[in-house]
Amino acid sequence: MTALRKQLVLVGNGMAGVRALEHLLKLAPEAYEITIFGAEPYPNYNRIMLSSVLAGGTSLDEIVINDLEWYRSFNIKLYTGHTVTAIDTKERKVHTDKGITAHYDELILATGSNPFMLPLPGAEKEGVIAFRDIKDTQIMQEVSQKYSKAVVIGGGLLGLEAARGLLHLGMEVSVVHIHDYIMERQLDEAAAVMLRKELEAQGMKFLLKKQSEAILGKKRVKGLLFADGETAEADLIVMAVGIKPNVELARTSGIAVNRGILVNDYMETNLPGIYAVGECAEHRGIAYGLVAPLYEQGAVLAKRLAGVPTEGYAGSVTSTKLKVSGVDVFSAGQFTEMDGTKSLRYQDETEGVYKKLVIRDEKLVGAVLFGDTSDGAELFSLIKKGENIKGREKELLLGISPDALASPKGNRLEGMPDDEIICGCNGVTKGTIAEAITSGGCTSVGQIKACTKASASCGGCKPLVEGLLQLYAGEAAVTVKEGICGCTTLGRDEIVAEIKRMKLMTVKEVMNVLNWSHEEGCAKCRPSLNYYLGMLWPAEYVDENESRFTNERYHANIQKDGTYSVVPRIYGGVTSPAELIKIAEVAVKFDVPLVKFTGGQRLDLLGVKKEDLPKMWEELDMPSGHAYGKTLRTVKTCVGSTYCRFGTQDAIGMGIRLEQAFERLNAPGKVKLAVSGCPRNCAEATIKDFGVVAIDGGWELHIGGNGGINVRATDLLCVVKTDDEVMEWASAFLQYYRENAGWNERTAQWVERVGLDSIKQALESREERLALQERIRHTLSLTTDPWKQIVNTPELRKNFEPILSPETV
Numbered sequence: 029m030t031a032l033r034k035q036l037v038l039v040g041n042g043m044a045g046v047r048a049l050e051h052l053l054k055l056a057p058e059a060y061e062i063t064i065f066g067a068e069p070y071p072n073y074n075r076i077m078l079s080s081v082l083a084g085g086t087s088l089d090e091i092v093i094n095d096l097e098w099y100r101s102f103n104i105k106l107y108t109g110h111t112v113t114a115i116d117t118k119e120r121k122v123h124t125d126k127g128i129t130a131h132y133d134e135l136i137l138a139t140g141s142n143p144f145m146l147p148l149p150g151a152e153k154e155g156v157i158a159f160r161d162i163k164d165t166q167i168m169q170e171v172s173q174k175y176s177k178a179v180v181i182g183g184g185l186l187g188l189e190a191a192r193g194l195l196h197l198g199m200e201v202s203v204v205h206i207h208d209y210i211m212e213r214q215l216d217e218a219a220a221v222m223l224r225k226e227l228e229a230q231g232m233k234f235l236l237k238k239q240s241e242a243i244l245g246k247k248r249v250k251g252l253l254f255a256d257g258e259t260a261e262a263d264l265i266v267m268a269v270g271i272k273p274n275v276e277l278a279r280t281s282g283i284a285v286n287r288g289i290l291v292n293d294y295m296e297t298n299l300p301g302i303y304a305v306g307e308c309a310e311h312r313g314i315a316y317g318l319v320a321p322l323y324e325q326g327a328v329l330a331k332r333l334a335g336v337p338t339e340g341y342a343g344s345v346t347s348t349k350l351k352v353s354g355v356d357v358f359s360a361g362q363f364t365e366m367d368g369t370k371s372l373r374y375q376d377e378t379e380g381v382y383k384k385l386v387i388r389d390e391k392l393v394g395a396v397l398f399g400d401t402s403d404g405a406e407l408f409s410l411i412k413k414g415e416n417i418k419g420r421e422k423e424l425l426l427g428i429s430p431d432a433l434a435s436p437k438g439n440r441l442e443g444m445p446d447d448e449i450i451c452g453c454n455g456v457t458k459g460t461i462a463e464a465i466t467s468g469g470c471t472s473v474g475q476i477k478a479c480t481k482a483s484a485s486c487g488g489c490k491p492l493v494e495g496l497l498q499l500y501a502g503e504a505a506v507t508v509k510e511g512i513c514g515c516t517t518l519g520r521d522e523i524v525a526e527i528k529r530m531k532l533m534t535v536k537e538v539m540n541v542l543n544w545s546h547e548e549g550c551a552k553c554r555p556s557l558n559y560y561l562g563m564l565w566p567a568e569y570v571d572e573n574e575s576r577f578t579n580e581r582y583h584a585n586i587q588k589d590g591t592y593s594v595v596p597r598i599y600g601g602v603t604s605p606a607e608l609i610k611i612a613e614v615a616v617k618f619d620v621p622l623v624k625f626t627g628g629q630r631l632d633l634l635g636v637k638k639e640d641l642p643k644m645w646e647e648l649d650m651p652s653g654h655a656y657g658k659t660l661r662t663v664k665t666c667v668g669s670t671y672c673r674f675g676t677q678d679a680i681g682m683g684i685r686l687e688q689a690f691e692r693l694n695a696p697g698k699v700k701l702a703v704s705g706c707p708r709n710c711a712e713a714t715i716k717d718f719g720v721v722a723i724d725g726g727w728e729l730h731i732g733g734n735g736g737i738n739v740r741a742t743d744l745l746c747v748v749k750t751d752d753e754v755m756e757w758a759s760a761f762l763q764y765y766r767e768n769a770g771w772n773e774r775t776a777q778w779v780e781r782v783g784l785d786s787i788k789q790a791l792e793s794r795e796e797r798l799a800l801q802e803r804i805r806h807t808l809s810l811t812t813d814p815w816k817q818i819v820n821t822p823e824l825r826k827n828f829e830p831i832l833s834p835e836t837v
């Protein structure tokens with residue numbers, strides 16, 4: 029059977045290509061043996077959501093669309109971090125930069141776009157980047173920790189989302205734009221001015237009608253020079269001036285290209301067996317830059333490859349939504365007036381609402397909404413259908429509420445055909461959503477999202493999904509509440525209570541007994557349940573490795589090039605010459621490209637290959653520093669009274685004691701501690717989860733601090749006299765946090781949510797503190813060092829071995 033399968037190779041592990049495969053696997057799961065080459069070192073992720081990652085609402089783990097398990101489950105050979113450098117179209121082979129060659133019967137090119145970088149003098153300087161991928165997002169996050177001034181060139185959708193993210197990261201941000209108003213490709217001037225004012229109120233600065241001339245600075249960028257001689261200071265410049273289809277591979281392999289790779293209505297290039305899909309493809313003169321059309325292309329291509337009849341792809345009308353919190357902007361179709369068009373406008377400056385509809389021949393051809401975009405998806409649907417709207421113009425302008433949508437009278441949602449797309453980003457039709465509600469039992473937007481992916485990307489269709497929910501679920505929709513994820517309506521406390529009450533012991537059991545809507549759960553609930561079960565049943569529960577993220581599974585942090593970093597535990601940041609020599613020898617032996625001191629006073633050996641990890645740990649013979657995962661990371665200390673003339677207490681001794689007590693602690697979020705020997709606070713204890721600051725005759729204990737993206741100073745929990753009391757309170761606080769916070773909730777968020785007083789109250793009684801201390805001790809007594817465990821267990825070591833003949837990740 030397998031021998032008969034044709035070889036299908038996908039170049040580009042991005043949104044469009046993998047989406048096409050998802051369709052294909054549904055239509056013809058057995059037709060092909062599939063190999064994917066992706067230049068980025070990650071599984072397929074939602075690029076759209078990078079804006080949310082930058083703006084702080086989402087973690088990188090959460091934007092993964094298909095995790096590695098998905099590829100395995102379809103026997104897909106995935107080569108991450110491999111760039112295809114050549115296609116031998118005669119021999120039907122592709123070659124990668126890492127020396128892999130793969131034969132294909134059918135080849136899909138889905139190489140996406142490259143950001144357009146203005147060829148300004150100085151553009152090669154450090155600190156000049158684009159906003160396209162995870163790497164760019166991480167650079168912005170890192171730069172914001174060290175520098176303060178950012179300039180974004182480009183006042184379009186991407187530029188504004190980058191600028192909003194940088195503002196959130198605490199930088200001063202100026203947006204430079206060549207036109208006299210922003211987002212001119214999506215908005216008219218009135219809406220653009222309202223948008224600019226709103227963004228200015230959020231702290232963004234605008235430099236309009238400015239032509240960039242040169243980038244200033246020596247090695248690193250210092251500023252931007254404009255054609256009018258003025259300058260703007262900048263430690264970081266983000267260029268967001270457009271994208272160009274990535275066609276180099278196709279061009280050099282003899283495939284016909286213009287701006288993009290030329291394709292017909294079936295996504296076929298000029299060469300037999302070679303297709304292109306996504307931003308790299310040019311169809312009827314258009315290379316699209318938004319996912320909705322790319323997903324439509326993917327569906328057509330999948331049918332073609334599966335041998336299912338299709339009418340082909342006929343092009344798309346596009347709509348856009350700005351993903352900036354506090355600002356609602358929507359634009360679709362032909363939004364500027366032209367000969368033969370009429371427009372209707374509504375503007376309310378007091379409420380900050382602007383609406384404009386453009387009509388031609390009694391049909392809606394374009395719309396701009398600012399301030400209230402709830403009707404965006406509905407208007408977009410009318411534009412696409414080309415329906416006659418005569419007599420309904422004013423109603424459409426003044427608003428369609430979800431209530432009105434669900435009302436029996438004039439219910440457009442009800443009359444909408446089943447194959448009408450509701451979620452453009454993920455290509456989800458009305459029929460699919462209706463079925464998820466009526467047959468799948470979904471009763472909340474969250475459940476629909478988990479079940480169908482509708483509203484999982486830009487969120488622009490949420491009002492329509494809500495309207496459909498009201499239409500099909502009626503009463504049930506009203507009473508429903510959001511659970512920890514779309515698989516359940518139960519919240520964290522209810523789940524924990526049920527696990528305790530019914531003595532549930534495995535993730536599977538919880539899902540079965542508590543009626544999970546998805547048998548396998550999702551990337552949110554699986555790790556949460558794994559944590560809650562481990563917290564409640566420390567002795568009985570067997571940790572589910574597959575419910576953990578990559579870093580936790582490999583006990584090392586994966587880096588952007590696919591290698592790992594190794595951080596051994598160095599208690600309290602205190603090491604010795606002998607230990608340093610050992611670390612140095614291991615670094616030399618394993619050819620470690622970079623050795624770095626971390627912010628938590630540890631040594632980080634970066635650039636380690638996965639297969640070398642167990643051997644390195646063996647040679648180091650040191651415990652894991654747990655620089656990954658939701659656990660105790662480090663206890664930072666100052667020299668304290670041991671050497672410092674200001675020190676009043678032994679900060680080093682206290683820090684080492686705390687670290688030895690709590691290492692390997694499994695917690696809802698990562699936990700960082702610090703101990704300072706006097707109120708000068710050189711160890712920065714007041715931005716840690718638990719901070720200890722020495723005072724004359726005792727210690728101040730602080731909780732709920734955070735030094736990351738959302739900086740939060742700690743709250744003072746109490747003042748104690750002895751070291752033993754520090755241990756007692758630290759134990760009680762950490763265990764109380766373990767038992768009461770939601771998974772993935774850092775102490776800073778938790779303290780804010782439940783309030784300092786409630787925590788003080790819970791820890792007030794000594795009896796209760798001692799009981800909590802006993803529970804944390806018991807839990808910790810059952811833990812072992814993961815590195816040692818792997819080193820000594822041949823079965824576990826096998827997970828790190830390279831897979832030789834062709835690698836299936």
Ligand SMILES: Cc1cc2nc3c(=O)[nH]c(=O)nc-3n(C[C@H](O)[C@H](O)[C@H](O)COP(=O)(O)OP(=O)(O)OC[C@H]3O[C@@H](n4cnc5c(N)ncnc54)[C@H](O)[C@@H]3O)c2cc1C
Pocket residue numbers: 039040041042043044045065066067068075076077078079110111112113138139140141159160161186189274277305306307308316317318319320322349351453486
């Ligand atoms: C920050 C941001 C926000 C966005 N917001 C929105 C939005 O709100 N709505 C919307 O509709 N769109 C949005 N987009 C655009 C959307 O993400 C893209 O349209 C979509 O990702 C394009 O999909 P693709 O598969 O064609 O390309 P990509 O997702 O870029 O995938 C192409 C992949 O191919 C890889 N590749 C390239 N060449 C090779 C090679 N030779 N060998 C191996 N691999 C290769 C690349 O590394 C890349 O991983 C946004 C984009 C960004 C960057």
Ligand code: SF4
Pocket residue numbers: 666667668669672673674675676679704705706707708709710711
């Ligand atoms: S915090 Fe106080 S004791 Fe510690 S190093 Fe600074 S000044 Fe010295």
